[in-house]
Amino acid sequence: MPIKTLDTVVVNTGSQNDQHSASVPPVYLSTTFKVDLNNEAAQDYDYSRSGNPTRSVLQNQIGKLYRVPQENVLAVSSGMTALDIILRGLVLLNGTEDHTPTIIAGDDLYGGTQRLLNFFKHQTHAVTVHVDTSNFERFKTVFQSLDKVDCVLLESPTNPLCKVVDIPKILRYVKCVSPDTKVIVDNTMMSGLNCNPLQLNPSCDVVYESATKYLNGHHDLMGGVIISKTAEIAAKLYFVVNSTGAGLSPMDSWLLVRGLKTLGVRLHQQQRNAMILAHWLEDSCGFKPTNTNKATKTRFVGLRSNPDFKLHQSFNNGPGAVLSFETGSFEHSKRLVSSKKLNIWAVTVSFGCVNSLLSMPCKMSHASIDPEVRKERDFPEDLVRLCCGIENIVDLKKDLLAAMVEADIIEIRDNGKYLYNKLNNHLAVNTTVDNLHKPLSIYEEFYNEDFIRKDSELNAKGSKL
Ligand SMILES: Cc1ncc(COP(=O)(O)O)c(C=O)c1O
Numbered sequence: 178m179p180i181k182t183l184d185t186v187v188v189n190t191g192s193q194n195d196q197h198s199a200s201v202p203p204v205y206l207s208t209t210f211k212v213d214l215n216n217e218a219a220q221d222y223d224y225s226r227s228g229n230p231t232r233s234v235l236q237n238q239i240g241k242l243y244r245v246p247q248e249n250v251l252a253v254s255s256g257m258t259a260l261d262i263i264l265r266g267l268v269l270l271n272g273t274e275d276h277t278p279t280i281i282a283g284d285d286l287y288g289g290t291q292r293l294l295n296f297f298k299h300q301t302h303a304v305t306v307h308v309d310t311s312n313f314e315r316f317k318t319v320f321q322s323l324d325k326v327d328c329v330l331l332e333s334p335t336n337p338l339c340k341v342v343d344i345p346k347i348l349r350y351v352k353c354v355s356p357d358t359k360v361i362v363d364n365t366m367m368s369g370l371n372c373n374p375l376q377l378n379p380s381c382d383v384v385y386e387s388a389t390k391y392l393n394g395h396h397d398l399m400g401g402v403i404i405s406k407t408a409e410i411a412a413k414l415y416f417v418v419n420s421t422g423a424g425l426s427p428m429d430s431w432l433l434v435r436g437l438k439t440l441g442v443r444l445h446q447q448q449r450n451a452m453i454l455a456h457w458l459e460d461s462c463g464f465k466p467t468n469t470n471k472a473t474k475t476r477f478v479g480l481r482s483n484p485d486f487k488l489h490q491s492f493n494n495g496p497g498a499v500l501s502f503e504t505g506s507f508e509h510s511k512r513l514v515s516s517k518k519l520n521i522w523a524v525t526v527s528f529g530c531v532n533s534l535l536s537m538p539c540k541m542s543h544a545s546i547d548p549e550v551r552k553e554r555d556f557p558e559d560l561v562r563l564c565c566g567i568e569n570i571v572d573l574k575k576d577l578l579a580a581m582v583e584a585d586i587i588e589i590r591d592n593g594k595y596l597y598n599k600l601n602n603h604l605a606v607n608t609t610v611d612n613l614h615k616p617l618s619i620y621e622e623f624y625n626e627d628f629i630r631k632d633s634e635l636n637a638k639g640s641k642l
């Protein structure tokens with residue numbers, strides 16, 4: 178049978194051997210399952226902490242998305258739980274009298290990831306060395322300077338600076354010089370539809386995603402998925418999940434199976450909106466370095482001006498829908514994010530939802546990183562992060578523009594013919610707020626040409642890397 182494309186695979190839950198031939202898999206809320214002591218071998222479930230049929234349906238769907246057997250997948254209660262389980266199951270136990278478990282991680286990390294790594298440092302003495310993983314030479318220098326690295330934790334693009342990490346290159350290096358080092362990828366910013374680090378060659382050891390984001394897409398559940406390269410790794414992680422009770426609840430598993438069905442169409446529309454919006458912010462709103470203000474910039478992997486555009490494209494199917502920009506002024510960014518003119522953009526943390534979201538990372542998602550550490554890492558405090566939802570792009574632009582005008586960042590001139598960025602002294606012809614068709618066709622073309630690829634092509638590319 179020909180391999181189905183991934184957006185088809187997640188819609189189809191297959192036959193579930195249901196007694197009533199239900200089209201949609203039922204939700205099994207039961208915590209216990211009756212035991213037949215004469216036929217124990219045939220028994221798949223006894224207690225929902227250990228396993229639940231609805232969780233199994235979800236794990237099977239995620240397995241199809243990542244092209245691994247269902248046994249290699251674990252669904253847990255959040256993205257942070259996923260990382261916790263992986264570190265406990267694979268890394269923290271490596272400590273001996275002579276060796277402190279050592280992790281290398283990026284320097285642009287989601288605040289909660291940083292907090293968990295700090296927690297492990299204080300509780301278990303596992304050390305995390307942070308380096309800009311988007312700079313391969315720096316990564317290599319740090320790797321070589323350490324006696325033994327137990328784990329490399331990667332994420333690309335990074336949250337929230339959207340830096341591209343050359344995951345295939347790091348994998349080639351690490352697996353060549355230190356095959357026992359586990360390479361873990363947080364794939365939340367891409368989702369399994371855009372990137373599958375388990376199919377790169379060499380591949381990573383474990384991928385996890387916060388299912389709270391794209392996989393579910395509706396901001397009505399918290400969840401995490403862990404996908405292991407081998408059944409042996411999965412068994413070690415399952416032991417921790419069963420011991421701690423971290424498995425995802427039946428109701429959330431069921432909701433996630435439902436959310437997953439629309440992953441393809443949601444992501445397509447979200448990415449298309451993000452492509453249009455990022456180019457509009459850069460070209461028409463002037464969020465790019467000028468002689469007056471060098472500290473302003475639009476950050477998005479789908480921008481032609483991004484030097485890592487091709488690198489990102491070489492191992493991903495699409496750009497995702499998260500972008501960020503610096504206005505050049507903390508006060509103005511704060512005014513923008515506090516603007517009462519924002520009716521469509523919701524000011525909340527998180528991303529990957531059908532609704533468009535806007536946030537100020539230093540005050541919200543990344544507030545748990547010590548301000549001093551943010552400063553050391555040149556984290557821009559004026560950064561505004563956006564994640565496009567599935568709404569109409571014209572409405573999204575109008576809503577954001579009204580807020581930028583109220584925040585005294587943009588001035589509309591000549592009845593909308595020009596947009597003037599006051600912080601940047603940048604004047605641009607505004608072609609794209611009301612005129613939907615022309616710019617849309619340009620970006621559609623651009624989007625299709627550059628990013629829509631069949632995942633079989635990506636897999637073929639991955640194996641050549
Ligand atoms: C990149 C990334 N990884 C992991 C997480 C953690 O996921 P969760 O909130 O589901 O615990 C988040 C956000 O919360 C995130 O942005």
Ligand SMILES: N[C@@H](CCSC[C@H](N)C(=O)O)C(=O)O
Pocket residue numbers: 287288289336526527528541542543545
């Ligand atoms: N108060 C929360 C903040 C969650 S941020 C969620 C998401 N990863 C994002 O990047 O927006 C916390 O303390 O973790």
